[in-house]
Amino acid sequence: MKDWYKNEDNQSSAFKITVEQFIQKYFTDIKYKPFVKLALLPRINAMFFTYEESSVGRPPVLDMPMWLVSHYYVLQEGLALHPNRPNKDNERKFFNQGCQKWLEFLAAKLIKDCRVNIQLASDGIKVCSHGKGAYVYSNYGECSYYDKVVFCTPAYQVERIADSLTFNSNKLLQKTKAFRYVPCVVYANDDPNQVPPIWDFICAYNVRIYDYHNYALNSEQVEWPDWVKFDGMFKPYHMTYSANKHQPQLGEENAKDFYVTVNPLTTSSQYFRQHILSQTNGEVARATFLHCKFTPEALEAQRYIQLKQIGSWNPPQNRSDLYDDISHARTFYLSGNYCNGAGLHTECILFSKDLAQAILDPKFVSENFYDHEGITGGHPAPAYIRELLGL
16 A cells, blocks of 8 residues: 555556555455455545445445545554654643643643633634624623734534634635534443453454444355445444553553443443443443544645645636635634544644644645645655655
8 A cells, every 4th residue: 555655657546546446456256255244444444434334235434535544554553663753652641630621721831921812612602703703702791902813723623613704705714514523422431341352462453344243254155346345344443542551640650441332342341330430420431422424525624725725826727716715825724633634643743734834935835745736746645644655
């Protein structure tokens, strides 16, 4: 997959090459059936949250653009082997009292050192366009006027924060409606069945993304493409975090471990329910989070957001309907995990740094997103991927 990705000729029509076409070319032999069904498709399914649209028959992951899937295999494996990767002692950072305290500390420092105003997420915030800037109303009844406003929120919250007139009159903000979210239920528990039975095999992230017991490989006589069907084997995205391996509790490596399970497959099991932990107030340790989906519509919206904010490349003439009004003069900006790639931390940080520079310097053009139009020449991958692959 990495060799295919590095080949510039394969990338020239990257948007047209799908996962299905890739499998048809490289995995047609029946001997590859277990790999495709038990490894390749399930991992893609989990990565992009496609389950809720799937059914027995054609997997929706087959229509994913191959460059996007390859991008993440290259990024995840490449960073692990890159010579500039930080030493193990510096890989993971731990925050006393959790990440919320770190966010509050960061906001306070930016307000003090950079003379900016930061409003942490609240239902009471409202943004209203006015003249060449915008009014921001806080839940404390305060109102301030700004020339630049950055929405550092999930895409679905932008429409809630901006007043209707502001949102409906701004094409950039309206692009956030292209992103859809999948609800994921999370439980804190100490159920050993949620992780591998052998202690040494337990990782910070433990994934089981399909039903082993109800799945059997099709007959060896079945030809392509029938053996790529789901056969009802997939379940919603499912992962269990080892709390201590993810972030040691109370700063102690030997603290008692517990697990945080996303979309547990055994919620109806009495054994699992007996192992669900409680919060300090006695309530069940349960929460619901939303994960962003990556559909073709989302990819197009993401491309517009990137060109609009950190790029000045001329879009192809036949796509002017998608990439019109690309200019730097604006009041509103978007920044979030939906703006770049599939929301990996590395890409969130890169996009945020580029956006900050673009706000300060209208002539700045980022190299950290794809040039599928071939405007710049060379390999279309973003700079951070080219560096990993030595391109």
